[in-house]
Amino acid sequence: MPVNLQAPDPQSLYAVRGVELGIAMAGVRKANRRDLTVVTIAPGSTVAGVFTRNRFCAAPVQLCRTHLASSSAPRAIVINTGNANAGTGEDGLARAFATCSALAGHLKIAPEQVLPFSTGVIMESLPVDRIVAGMPAAIADLRADHWAEAAEAIMTTDTVPKAASAQLLIGGRTVTITGISKGAGMIRPNMATMLGFVATDAVIAPALVQALVTDAADQSFNRITIDGDTSTNDSFLLIATGLAGHAEITQFESGDGRRLRDAVVAVARQLAQAIVRDGEGATKFISVQIDGGKTEAECRQAAYAIAHSPLVKTAFFASDPNLGRILAAVGYAGIDDLDQTKIDLFLDDVAVVQNGGRLATYREEDGARVMKQSEITVRIDLHRGAVSTTVWTCDLSYDYVKINADYRS
Secondary structure, three states: OOOOOOOOOHHHOOOOOOEEEEEEOOOOOOOOOOOEEEEEEOOOOEEEEEEEOOOOOOHHHHHHHHHHHOOOOOOEEEEEEEEOOOOOHHHHHHHHHHHHHHHHHHHOOOHHHEEEEEEEEOOOOOOHHHHHHHHHHHHHOOEOOOHHHHHHHOOOOOOOOEEEEEEEEEOOEEEEEEEEEEOOOOOOOOEOOOEEEEEEOOOEOHHHHHHHHHHHHHOOHHHEOOOOOOOOOOEEEEEEOOOOOOOOEOOOOOHHHHHHHHHHHHHHHHHHHHHHHOOOOOOOEEEEEEEEEOOHHHHHHHHHHHHHOHHHHHHHHOOOOOOHHHHHHHHOOOOOOOOHHHOEEEEOOEEEEEOOEEOOOOOHHHHHHHHOOOEEEEEEEOOOOOEEEEEEEEOOOHHHHHHHHOOOO
Protein backbone atom coordinates (compact mmCIF):
# COMPACT_ATOMS: atom_id res chain seq x y z
CA MET A 1 0.00 0.00 0.00
CA PRO A 2 1.31 3.49 -0.78
CA VAL A 3 2.25 5.69 2.16
CA ASN A 4 -0.48 8.29 2.73
CA LEU A 5 -1.16 8.60 -1.00
CA GLN A 6 -4.48 8.32 -2.78
CA ALA A 7 -5.45 8.45 -6.42
CA PRO A 8 -6.10 12.04 -7.49
CA ASP A 9 -9.64 13.29 -7.85
CA PRO A 10 -10.05 13.99 -11.58
CA GLN A 11 -12.02 17.13 -10.70
CA SER A 12 -8.94 18.54 -8.92
CA LEU A 13 -6.83 18.40 -12.09
CA TYR A 14 -7.28 21.57 -14.11
CA ALA A 15 -7.24 21.52 -17.90
CA VAL A 16 -4.32 23.40 -19.44
CA ARG A 17 -5.17 25.55 -22.45
CA GLY A 18 -3.55 24.10 -25.54
CA VAL A 19 -3.01 20.55 -24.24
CA GLU A 20 -5.22 17.51 -24.92
CA LEU A 21 -4.68 13.90 -23.88
CA GLY A 22 -6.07 10.67 -25.30
CA ILE A 23 -5.73 7.14 -23.97
CA ALA A 24 -6.15 3.71 -25.56
CA MET A 25 -5.61 -0.01 -24.95
CA ALA A 26 -2.87 -1.11 -27.34
CA GLY A 27 -1.93 -4.41 -25.73
CA VAL A 28 1.75 -3.45 -25.58
CA ARG A 29 2.44 -6.07 -22.92
CA LYS A 30 -0.88 -7.01 -21.36
CA ALA A 31 -4.38 -7.08 -22.78
CA ASN A 32 -7.26 -4.97 -21.53
CA ARG A 33 -5.24 -2.22 -19.90
CA ARG A 34 -4.79 1.39 -20.93
CA ASP A 35 -1.17 1.57 -21.98
CA LEU A 36 -0.99 4.14 -24.79
CA THR A 37 -1.24 7.90 -24.33
CA VAL A 38 -1.20 10.58 -27.01
CA VAL A 39 -0.79 14.25 -26.05
CA THR A 40 -1.30 17.09 -28.51
CA ILE A 41 0.27 20.50 -27.98
CA ALA A 42 -0.98 23.80 -29.44
CA PRO A 43 1.09 25.60 -32.10
CA GLY A 44 3.43 28.20 -30.64
CA SER A 45 4.12 26.21 -27.46
CA THR A 46 7.61 25.78 -26.03
CA VAL A 47 8.74 22.38 -24.79
CA ALA A 48 11.88 21.54 -22.82
CA GLY A 49 13.08 18.48 -20.97
CA VAL A 50 15.72 16.84 -18.84
CA PHE A 51 16.66 13.20 -19.19
CA THR A 52 18.51 10.35 -17.54
CA ARG A 53 22.28 10.52 -17.31
CA ASN A 54 22.46 6.76 -17.59
CA ARG A 55 24.82 6.23 -20.53
CA PHE A 56 22.76 3.19 -21.53
CA CYS A 57 19.77 5.40 -22.19
CA ALA A 58 16.71 4.15 -24.02
CA ALA A 59 15.95 4.74 -27.70
CA PRO A 60 13.04 7.15 -26.99
CA VAL A 61 15.32 9.24 -24.76
CA GLN A 62 17.89 9.50 -27.55
CA LEU A 63 15.21 10.41 -30.08
CA CYS A 64 13.56 12.97 -27.76
CA ARG A 65 16.87 14.76 -27.34
CA THR A 66 17.35 14.84 -31.11
CA HIS A 67 13.84 16.11 -31.80
CA LEU A 68 14.02 18.79 -29.11
CA ALA A 69 17.32 19.98 -30.55
CA SER A 70 15.86 20.25 -34.05
CA SER A 71 14.21 23.35 -35.48
CA SER A 72 10.78 21.66 -35.44
CA ALA A 73 8.62 22.78 -32.53
CA PRO A 74 7.07 19.75 -30.73
CA ARG A 75 3.36 19.32 -31.36
CA ALA A 76 2.68 15.88 -29.89
CA ILE A 77 3.83 13.24 -27.41
CA VAL A 78 3.34 9.48 -27.59
CA ILE A 79 3.81 7.41 -24.42
CA ASN A 80 3.64 3.65 -24.06
CA THR A 81 3.94 1.51 -20.97
CA GLY A 82 4.88 -2.17 -20.81
CA ASN A 83 8.05 -1.86 -22.90
CA ALA A 84 10.99 0.50 -22.26
CA ASN A 85 12.57 0.14 -25.72
CA ALA A 86 15.95 0.24 -23.96
CA GLY A 87 18.95 -1.94 -24.75
CA THR A 88 17.52 -2.42 -28.23
CA GLY A 89 20.24 -0.80 -30.39
CA GLU A 90 19.60 0.63 -33.84
CA ASP A 91 16.42 -1.42 -34.17
CA GLY A 92 15.04 0.32 -31.09
CA LEU A 93 15.77 3.74 -32.58
CA ALA A 94 14.04 2.73 -35.81
CA ARG A 95 11.00 1.51 -33.91
CA ALA A 96 10.81 4.68 -31.82
CA PHE A 97 10.98 6.79 -34.98
CA ALA A 98 8.31 4.62 -36.60
CA THR A 99 5.88 5.49 -33.79
CA CYS A 100 6.66 9.17 -34.30
CA SER A 101 6.10 8.87 -38.05
CA ALA A 102 2.81 7.06 -37.59
CA LEU A 103 1.42 9.63 -35.15
CA ALA A 104 2.72 12.48 -37.32
CA GLY A 105 0.78 11.04 -40.24
CA HIS A 106 -2.45 11.03 -38.25
CA LEU A 107 -1.92 14.59 -36.99
CA LYS A 108 -0.47 15.97 -40.23
CA ILE A 109 2.75 17.19 -38.63
CA ALA A 110 6.40 16.28 -39.13
CA PRO A 111 7.81 13.18 -37.37
CA GLU A 112 10.39 15.44 -35.69
CA GLN A 113 7.50 17.25 -33.99
CA VAL A 114 6.57 14.09 -32.05
CA LEU A 115 8.35 13.19 -28.80
CA PRO A 116 8.28 9.46 -27.89
CA PHE A 117 8.40 8.05 -24.36
CA SER A 118 8.44 4.43 -23.25
CA THR A 119 8.52 2.66 -19.90
CA GLY A 120 8.51 -0.98 -18.89
CA VAL A 121 10.70 -4.02 -19.51
CA ILE A 122 14.24 -3.41 -20.80
CA MET A 123 15.85 -5.27 -23.73
CA GLU A 124 12.67 -6.31 -25.53
CA SER A 125 11.63 -5.10 -28.98
CA LEU A 126 8.98 -2.38 -29.03
CA PRO A 127 5.75 -3.77 -30.57
CA VAL A 128 5.29 -0.90 -33.01
CA ASP A 129 2.39 -2.56 -34.82
CA ARG A 130 0.28 -2.66 -31.65
CA ILE A 131 1.11 0.93 -30.74
CA VAL A 132 0.30 2.17 -34.25
CA ALA A 133 -2.93 0.19 -34.29
CA GLY A 134 -3.96 1.84 -31.02
CA MET A 135 -3.30 5.41 -32.16
CA PRO A 136 -6.68 6.11 -33.83
CA ALA A 137 -8.50 5.25 -30.61
CA ALA A 138 -6.16 7.43 -28.54
CA ILE A 139 -6.61 10.33 -30.97
CA ALA A 140 -10.40 9.94 -30.91
CA ASP A 141 -10.19 10.08 -27.10
CA LEU A 142 -8.31 13.43 -27.00
CA ARG A 143 -9.70 15.76 -24.33
CA ALA A 144 -8.33 18.58 -22.23
CA ASP A 145 -9.60 17.01 -19.00
CA HIS A 146 -8.00 13.58 -19.37
CA TRP A 147 -5.09 14.13 -16.99
CA ALA A 148 -6.29 11.51 -14.48
CA GLU A 149 -6.77 8.93 -17.21
CA ALA A 150 -3.30 9.65 -18.59
CA ALA A 151 -1.76 9.32 -15.12
CA GLU A 152 -3.21 5.82 -14.91
CA ALA A 153 -2.20 4.86 -18.45
CA ILE A 154 1.52 5.54 -17.90
CA MET A 155 1.78 3.33 -14.77
CA THR A 156 3.93 0.19 -14.59
CA THR A 157 4.45 -1.22 -11.07
CA ASP A 158 2.81 1.88 -9.59
CA THR A 159 -0.19 1.09 -7.42
CA VAL A 160 -1.67 4.61 -7.56
CA PRO A 161 -1.79 7.12 -10.44
CA LYS A 162 0.14 10.30 -9.71
CA ALA A 163 -1.05 13.76 -10.71
CA ALA A 164 -1.01 17.30 -9.34
CA SER A 165 -2.44 20.65 -10.33
CA ALA A 166 -2.29 24.27 -9.26
CA GLN A 167 -3.57 27.66 -10.35
CA LEU A 168 -2.42 31.20 -9.66
CA LEU A 169 -3.20 34.70 -10.89
CA ILE A 170 -0.69 36.57 -13.04
CA GLY A 171 -1.69 39.97 -14.37
CA GLY A 172 -5.29 39.24 -13.51
CA ARG A 173 -5.32 36.08 -15.61
CA THR A 174 -5.67 32.54 -14.28
CA VAL A 175 -2.58 30.44 -14.96
CA THR A 176 -2.80 26.66 -14.72
CA ILE A 177 -0.08 24.10 -14.01
CA THR A 178 -0.95 20.40 -14.22
CA GLY A 179 1.28 17.35 -14.34
CA ILE A 180 1.50 13.58 -14.10
CA SER A 181 4.30 11.19 -13.23
CA LYS A 182 4.98 7.48 -12.94
CA GLY A 183 7.55 5.46 -11.08
CA ALA A 184 7.80 3.08 -8.16
CA GLY A 185 11.08 1.22 -8.58
CA MET A 186 14.44 1.67 -10.31
CA ILE A 187 14.25 5.20 -8.97
CA ARG A 188 17.18 7.45 -8.50
CA PRO A 189 16.64 10.16 -11.10
CA ASN A 190 19.93 11.66 -12.15
CA MET A 191 18.83 14.07 -14.84
CA ALA A 192 20.06 16.39 -15.32
CA THR A 193 12.05 3.97 -14.89
CA MET A 194 10.42 7.54 -13.98
CA LEU A 195 8.48 9.74 -16.33
CA GLY A 196 7.13 13.19 -15.51
CA PHE A 197 5.11 15.61 -17.64
CA VAL A 198 4.06 19.08 -16.51
CA ALA A 199 2.18 21.59 -18.63
CA THR A 200 1.31 25.23 -18.05
CA ASP A 201 -0.48 27.85 -20.08
CA ALA A 202 1.73 30.60 -18.63
CA VAL A 203 3.29 33.00 -21.11
CA ILE A 204 7.03 32.41 -20.65
CA ALA A 205 9.87 33.65 -22.79
CA PRO A 206 10.97 30.53 -24.72
CA ALA A 207 14.58 30.94 -23.61
CA LEU A 208 13.50 30.50 -19.96
CA VAL A 209 11.64 27.21 -20.30
CA GLN A 210 14.73 24.98 -20.27
CA ALA A 211 16.05 26.77 -17.18
CA LEU A 212 12.66 26.31 -15.48
CA VAL A 213 12.42 22.57 -16.16
CA THR A 214 16.01 22.08 -14.99
CA ASP A 215 15.38 24.03 -11.80
CA ALA A 216 12.14 22.15 -11.14
CA ALA A 217 13.87 18.79 -11.66
CA ASP A 218 16.73 19.72 -9.36
CA GLN A 219 14.29 20.62 -6.59
CA SER A 220 12.02 17.60 -7.00
CA PHE A 221 12.82 14.52 -9.09
CA ASN A 222 16.55 14.87 -8.46
CA ARG A 223 15.94 14.68 -4.71
CA ILE A 224 14.23 11.31 -4.51
CA THR A 225 15.47 7.74 -4.34
CA ILE A 226 13.77 4.40 -3.83
CA ASP A 227 16.50 1.88 -4.58
CA GLY A 228 19.47 3.89 -5.88
CA ASP A 229 19.10 2.64 -9.47
CA THR A 230 19.18 5.26 -12.22
CA SER A 231 16.80 4.14 -14.96
CA THR A 232 17.50 4.04 -18.67
CA ASN A 233 14.31 6.00 -19.39
CA ASP A 234 14.07 8.84 -16.84
CA SER A 235 12.49 11.86 -18.50
CA PHE A 236 10.84 15.05 -17.27
CA LEU A 237 9.13 17.36 -19.75
CA LEU A 238 7.74 20.87 -19.32
CA ILE A 239 5.24 22.27 -21.81
CA ALA A 240 4.45 26.00 -21.87
CA THR A 241 1.59 26.82 -24.26
CA GLY A 242 1.54 30.58 -23.60
CA LEU A 243 -2.28 30.76 -23.87
CA ALA A 244 -3.07 32.29 -20.46
CA GLY A 245 -3.01 35.78 -21.95
CA HIS A 246 -0.87 37.70 -19.42
CA ALA A 247 2.25 39.71 -20.18
CA GLU A 248 5.24 37.53 -21.03
CA ILE A 249 7.46 36.51 -18.13
CA THR A 250 11.02 37.34 -19.13
CA GLN A 251 12.79 36.69 -15.82
CA PHE A 252 12.20 34.64 -12.71
CA GLU A 253 13.57 37.34 -10.42
CA SER A 254 10.41 39.40 -10.87
CA GLY A 255 7.42 38.95 -8.57
CA ASP A 256 5.28 37.11 -11.12
CA GLY A 257 8.24 35.13 -12.41
CA ARG A 258 9.17 33.99 -8.92
CA ARG A 259 5.60 32.98 -8.12
CA LEU A 260 5.31 30.98 -11.34
CA ARG A 261 8.64 29.24 -10.76
CA ASP A 262 7.64 28.36 -7.19
CA ALA A 263 4.29 26.96 -8.39
CA VAL A 264 5.93 24.79 -11.08
CA VAL A 265 8.46 23.52 -8.54
CA ALA A 266 5.67 22.77 -6.05
CA VAL A 267 3.75 20.67 -8.60
CA ALA A 268 6.94 18.83 -9.62
CA ARG A 269 7.80 18.19 -5.99
CA GLN A 270 4.34 16.80 -5.27
CA LEU A 271 4.72 14.42 -8.22
CA ALA A 272 8.21 13.39 -7.13
CA GLN A 273 7.17 12.73 -3.54
CA ALA A 274 4.21 10.69 -4.80
CA ILE A 275 6.70 8.37 -6.52
CA VAL A 276 8.47 7.78 -3.20
CA ARG A 277 5.19 7.28 -1.34
CA ASP A 278 4.31 4.60 -3.90
CA GLY A 279 7.75 3.02 -3.85
CA GLU A 280 7.71 -0.70 -4.50
CA GLY A 281 6.84 -2.34 -1.18
CA ALA A 282 7.20 0.94 0.74
CA THR A 283 5.63 1.29 4.17
CA LYS A 284 7.30 4.56 5.25
CA PHE A 285 8.04 7.95 3.70
CA ILE A 286 11.36 9.31 4.95
CA SER A 287 12.75 12.84 4.64
CA VAL A 288 16.52 13.07 5.03
CA GLN A 289 17.54 16.61 5.90
CA ILE A 290 21.19 17.66 6.03
CA ASP A 291 21.99 20.99 7.70
CA GLY A 292 25.23 22.82 8.32
CA GLY A 293 27.00 21.84 5.11
CA LYS A 294 29.66 23.83 3.29
CA THR A 295 28.12 23.17 -0.13
CA GLU A 296 24.94 21.81 -1.67
CA ALA A 297 27.00 18.99 -3.21
CA GLU A 298 28.29 17.66 0.10
CA CYS A 299 24.84 17.92 1.67
CA ARG A 300 23.48 15.75 -1.13
CA GLN A 301 26.36 13.31 -0.69
CA ALA A 302 25.47 12.79 2.94
CA ALA A 303 21.72 12.70 2.31
CA TYR A 304 21.96 10.12 -0.47
CA ALA A 305 24.42 7.97 1.49
CA ILE A 306 21.70 7.62 4.13
CA ALA A 307 18.81 7.32 1.69
CA HIS A 308 20.52 4.64 -0.44
CA SER A 309 21.77 2.46 2.42
CA PRO A 310 20.02 -0.93 2.46
CA LEU A 311 20.94 -1.28 6.14
CA VAL A 312 19.31 2.04 7.00
CA LYS A 313 16.24 1.34 4.87
CA THR A 314 15.67 -2.14 6.29
CA ALA A 315 16.02 -0.80 9.83
CA PHE A 316 13.24 1.68 9.07
CA PHE A 317 11.07 -1.13 7.70
CA ALA A 318 11.56 -3.08 10.93
CA SER A 319 11.03 0.04 13.10
CA ASP A 320 14.39 -0.79 14.64
CA PRO A 321 16.24 2.29 16.00
CA ASN A 322 19.62 0.87 14.94
CA LEU A 323 20.71 4.44 14.28
CA GLY A 324 24.44 3.82 14.18
CA ARG A 325 23.79 2.78 10.59
CA ILE A 326 22.90 6.39 9.80
CA LEU A 327 26.16 7.68 11.27
CA ALA A 328 28.09 5.05 9.31
CA ALA A 329 26.45 6.21 6.08
CA VAL A 330 27.38 9.83 6.75
CA GLY A 331 30.93 8.68 7.43
CA TYR A 332 31.33 6.94 4.07
CA ALA A 333 29.50 9.64 2.08
CA GLY A 334 32.83 10.92 0.73
CA ILE A 335 33.26 14.17 2.66
CA ASP A 336 36.99 13.74 3.20
CA ASP A 337 37.52 16.42 5.85
CA LEU A 338 34.37 15.64 7.85
CA ASP A 339 34.83 16.10 11.60
CA GLN A 340 32.77 13.39 13.29
CA THR A 341 32.99 15.15 16.66
CA LYS A 342 30.71 17.92 15.39
CA ILE A 343 27.86 15.81 14.02
CA ASP A 344 24.36 15.94 15.54
CA LEU A 345 21.56 13.49 14.68
CA PHE A 346 17.84 13.95 15.23
CA LEU A 347 14.96 11.56 14.54
CA ASP A 348 11.95 13.86 14.20
CA ASP A 349 11.79 15.60 17.61
CA VAL A 350 14.17 13.16 19.29
CA ALA A 351 17.80 14.21 19.78
CA VAL A 352 19.93 11.08 19.34
CA VAL A 353 23.54 12.17 18.82
CA GLN A 354 25.40 15.31 19.84
CA ASN A 355 29.00 16.11 18.96
CA GLY A 356 29.43 12.72 17.33
CA GLY A 357 28.30 10.62 20.30
CA ARG A 358 25.10 9.23 21.71
CA LEU A 359 23.30 11.83 23.79
CA ALA A 360 23.10 10.86 27.44
CA THR A 361 19.39 11.68 27.59
CA TYR A 362 18.49 9.64 24.47
CA ARG A 363 16.26 6.66 25.19
CA GLU A 364 15.87 3.88 22.63
CA GLU A 365 12.14 3.70 23.28
CA ASP A 366 11.89 7.30 22.00
CA GLY A 367 13.68 6.30 18.80
CA ALA A 368 11.43 3.26 18.43
CA ARG A 369 8.35 5.46 18.82
CA VAL A 370 9.41 7.60 15.85
CA MET A 371 10.48 4.61 13.76
CA LYS A 372 6.94 3.19 13.95
CA GLN A 373 5.49 6.27 12.24
CA SER A 374 4.56 6.19 8.57
CA GLU A 375 6.34 9.53 7.97
CA ILE A 376 9.75 10.22 9.51
CA THR A 377 12.37 12.96 9.26
CA VAL A 378 16.05 12.18 9.76
CA ARG A 379 18.05 15.35 10.39
CA ILE A 380 21.82 15.58 10.46
CA ASP A 381 23.72 18.75 11.33
CA LEU A 382 27.28 18.66 9.99
CA HIS A 383 28.24 21.99 11.62
CA ARG A 384 30.45 22.89 8.65
CA GLY A 385 28.57 25.83 7.13
CA ALA A 386 25.14 27.27 6.38
CA VAL A 387 23.89 25.10 3.50
CA SER A 388 20.97 22.67 3.86
CA THR A 389 19.24 20.20 1.59
CA THR A 390 16.58 17.50 1.78
CA VAL A 391 16.01 14.29 -0.17
CA TRP A 392 13.08 11.90 0.11
CA THR A 393 13.16 8.12 0.24
CA CYS A 394 11.28 5.11 1.60
CA ASP A 395 12.05 1.95 3.50
CA LEU A 396 13.07 -1.36 1.90
CA SER A 397 10.69 -4.22 2.58
CA TYR A 398 10.18 -7.89 1.74
CA ASP A 399 7.68 -6.83 -0.93
CA TYR A 400 10.32 -4.85 -2.84
CA VAL A 401 12.20 -8.09 -3.46
CA LYS A 402 9.01 -9.96 -4.38
CA ILE A 403 7.85 -7.30 -6.84
CA ASN A 404 11.18 -7.15 -8.65
CA ALA A 405 11.73 -10.90 -8.60
CA ASP A 406 8.37 -11.37 -10.35
CA TYR A 407 8.51 -8.24 -12.53
CA ARG A 408 8.43 -10.05 -15.88
CA SER A 409 5.97 -12.73 -14.82
